[in-house]
Amino acid sequence: MGDEGLLFQFWTFDQARKHGALLNQGEGTNVAGYQAGFRFSPDSRWLVRMQKLGAGYHTLYLYKRTGDRFVPATERPLGEAAWDFFYTQPAADGVRRDPNDPYALDHMQVGLIRGLEDNYAAMGQHWPNSRYLVIGLSFDIQGEDTPFPWVEDWRCVYDLKTGTFSVPPSLAEHNEKARKIPGKDPR
Numbered sequence: 001m002g003d004e005g006l007l008f009q010f011w012t013f014d015q016a017r018k019h020g021a022l023l024n025q026g027e028g029t030n031v032a033g034y035q036a037g038f039r040f041s042p043d044s045r046w047l048v049r050m051q052k053l054g055a056g057y058h059t060l061y062l063y064k065r066t067g068d069r070f071v072p073a074t075e076r077p078l079g080e081a082a083w084d085f086f087y088t089q090p091a092a093d094g095v096r097r098d099p100n101d102p103y104a105l106d107h108m109q110v111g112l113i114r115g116l117e118d119n120y121a122a123m124g125q126h127w128p129n130s131r132y133l134v135i136g137l138s139f140d141i142q143g144e145d146t147p148f149p150w151v152e153d154w155r156c157v158y159d160l161k162t163g164t165f166s167v168p169p170s171l172a173e174h175n176e177k178a179r180k181i182p183g184k185d186p187r
């Protein structure tokens with residue numbers, strides 16, 4: 001794209017590799033100007049796109065299989081929905097959220113936690129196959145005049161069957177350590 005950089009296109013194909021479907025149609029360089037990673041659910045019904053958005057920013061997009069194609073499974077990025085869920089949780093107490101730009105925290109990152117391929121068995125989970133995604137959220141407070149709490153790898157679960165988020169008890173201890181308080185000794 002000349003001086004504007006690159007525009008990445010993400011395609012899926014049918015088994016015969018004859019019919020392609022563009023996953024990120026209409027996206028500009030603000031999103032598709034960066035590379036992405038992809039993970040399929042074990043049953044290949046779901047596809048997660050782990051999308052870099054810029055210096056220190058990442059989000060997730062979720063797609064579901066419809067015939068030979070993958071189509072968006074959510075109206076907006078799954079990463080934005082995960083942040084909206086985070087703001088309903090006690091861990092968000094004291095975290096500033098600009099009503100005009102709700103996704104403007106410094107270096108906001110939404111990532112898929114490793115383990116989708118084995119349904120998170122390595123985390124000690126025994127969930128139904130291809131039912132859940134474990135998502136980690138992080139941001140920092142660099143350059144803030146008045147520091148406020150932040151999170152480093154705060155985790156939640158997205159239920160692919162119901163389309164809802166939750167924090168199972170098995171993640172509670174991890175999430176307590178993920179919440180950081182300015183001036184508090186991390187030891």
